[in-house]
Amino acid sequence: xxxxxxxxxxxxxxRLHRLLNREISDPTPALDVIVEQAIRPRVxxxxxxxxxLLNCRPTDERVIRSVASIQAQCIMALPNxxxxxxxxxxxxxxxxxxxxxxxxADFSIAGIREIGRVPESRRH
Numbered sequence: 001x002x003x004x005x006x007x008x009x010x011x012x013x014x015r016l017h018r019l020l021n022r023e024i025s026d027p028t029p030a031l032d033v034i035v036e037q038a039i040r041p042r043v044x045x046x047x048x049x050x051x052x053l054l055n056c057r058p059t060d061e062r063v064i065r066s067v068a069s070i071q072a073q074c075i076m077a078l079p080n081x082x083x084x085x086x087x088x089x090x091x092x093x094x095x096x097x098x099x100x101x102x103x104x105a106d107f108s109i110a111g112i113r114e115i116g117r118v119p120e121s122r123r124h
Contacts, residue, residue: 017078043071044058054116055116066108077104
């Protein structure tokens with residue numbers, strides 16, 4: 001499996017990040033718009049990419065679980081009170097974000113390769 005060309009998605013602005021946090025903790029009808037116009041397109045893009053890496057459909061459970069894992073890594077990287085306590089020295093400077101994005105890509109691709117290597121019949 002070759003390493004795919006990774007397109008770096010822009011970090012959401014702090015204003016958008018605050019809006020997302022508010023919508024997660026106290027959803028309004030705006031959450032549906034945010035999901036459909038901002039979040040779902042990114043998830044669909046990732047599902048297509050992961051599906052290609054695994055040589056299966058984007059609706060395959062292995063793809064869906066892999067994308068959830070990637071998204072979780074990205075969400076943990078967003079500025080938040082827990083992250084500040086766990087990694088107080090981390091800054092959101094461009095160089096640090098690029099290093100983190102590279103790590104998430106390398107880590108995720110290695111996991112996806114392993115999932116593609118092990119037959120589904122040998123999984124739980």
